[in-house]
Amino acid sequence: ETGVTQTPRHLVMGMTNKKSLKCEQHLGHNAMYWYKQSAKKPLELMFVYNFKEQTENNSVPSRFSPECPNSSHLFLHLHTLQPEDSALYLCASSPKLVYEQFFGPGTRLTVL
């Protein structure tokens, strides 16, 4: 498998649930990113990891918890989310921080 993959592609969860989104890249990149894409709003950068170290937390609420165990995998742990957190969550990777970013297909999250 090549490129950036994300699982699950669709997720419906209640506000009291705990779930995790997974991103995996097969490109040998060293930087990985989480973005949130809400309806009618620009793409918002959430977190950035460079060589497994978090370099950016864009004022994201603590109910979103990222984890980067290695340069190929990135997780987004979700708990006690709100309906307004419903969005498309996109993962991206790049060879280094300033290089072109390659995106995965996203996880469509619905919070009931």
Added chain:
Amino acid sequence: AQKITQTQPGMFVQEKEAVTLDCTYDTSDPSYGLFWYKQPSSGEMIFLIYQGSYDQQNATEGRYSLNFQKARKSANLVISASQLGDSAMYFCAMREGEGSGGSNYKLTFGKGTLLTVNP
């Protein structure tokens, strides 16, 4: 203030015709990069084309070209010979500080333009 403005929420074009998608940007940084991404209904953001602020010539990639007008701060995407598969959301994005030794990696995106190609 918005850094990236895409004024066209939706555009329609006839198959095989050319279409221009507008993008204006706002920055005081002399060194920046401009990107266009395509997002089909499947969700994946696909990189199309890149223009650096110091590039002398407009970027081209196959049927995609970027009409870069620095003084007007515009970076319009031109798609020639539209195909049905071009129907998608198109996003303009900017990264500032391109020449600063790698200190800025953040992409700022516009709200996008939904392009529909009619047969």
